[in-house]
Amino acid sequence: MITFSNISKIYENHAAVKDINLQINKGELVFVTGASGAGKTTLLKLVYVAEKPDTGSIVIAGYNTSTLKEKSIPFLRRNIGVVFQDFKLLSNKTVYDNIALALRIRGVQEGEIKNRVSNALKLVNLRHRSESYPLTLSGGEQQRVTIARAIVDEPTVLLADEPTGNLDSGNARSIMDIFREINAKGTTIMIATHNHDLFRNTGLRVVQLEEGRLIGETVG
Secondary structure, eight states: OEEEEEEEEEETTEEEEEEEEEEEOTTOEEEEEOSTTSSHHHHHHHHTTSSOOSEEEEEETTEETTTOOGGGHHHHHTTEEEEOTTOOOOTTSOHHHHHHHHHHHTTOOHHHHHHHHHHHHHHTTOGGGTTSOGGGSOHHHHHHHHHHHHHTTOOSEEEEESTTTTSOHHHHHHHHHHHHHHHHTTOEEEEEESOGGGTTTSOOEEEEEETTEEEEEEEO
16 A cells, blocks of 8 residues: 655755655554654655655555656545644634535535535534634544544545644543544554554554664554
8 A cells, every 4th residue: 555665855964764665554554653853754744745755666555656747646645634733724714614625626516525524523523513613622623623634535545643742641542543443444544653652552563763764663
C-alpha cells in the first residue's frame, strides 16, 4: 500500500528524514514514534505530497510521488485523509460545513454529501453537534470533527499527526477507539506520535525514528 524506498528530505543542509526504507501493508495500523524533530511530520508530509523527497521514491496505492505530475496530485489526495494536531477547522463554518467542504469543491451532489457527512458524524459520535461552530466545541470534539472531515471522502489511507497531542488521557483513548474502528473497516492508518501510551499493549507495529533515521521497529 505504501512503500518508502531510500527516502531522504533535506532542509538547508539538515536531513529531516534520511535513507528511509519502509513498507506499510494494506489495512495496517502503524505508529511512527520518536522525539520532537525525529522526522515524523516530514514523513507524513511526504505521503500526502505536501513535500517531495530529494532522493528515493514513495509509492502509494500505485502512485509514485516522485514522478507524479502536479495535475495528478489531487487524484492521489482523494485516497488520503489527514488528521492534524491543530485541527485546522474553519471557525466561521458549522461542523457540517467543515466536513462537507472538500466534497462540495469536488462537485459531489448535495444528497450524497448529506449521506457521507451523516455517516462520518455517526462514526465519531457527533451527529448532535452538526450545526455547532468549532469554537463552541471541546478539544476532544474538535479532534473528532477533524477525523470526520478526513474520512468523509472514504480514503484508503488515513494519516494522523500527533492526533492526541492536545488532549487529556480520556479523550486520547476515545480518539484511539475511533481510529481502531476506522482501521477495522479496511483503511490503512499511519499515526505519528511521541505518546507511548497510545501504542503500549496494542500489539500493533511501531516504527521508531531518531534524527531522521529509521532505527528500528517494535510491537506495541
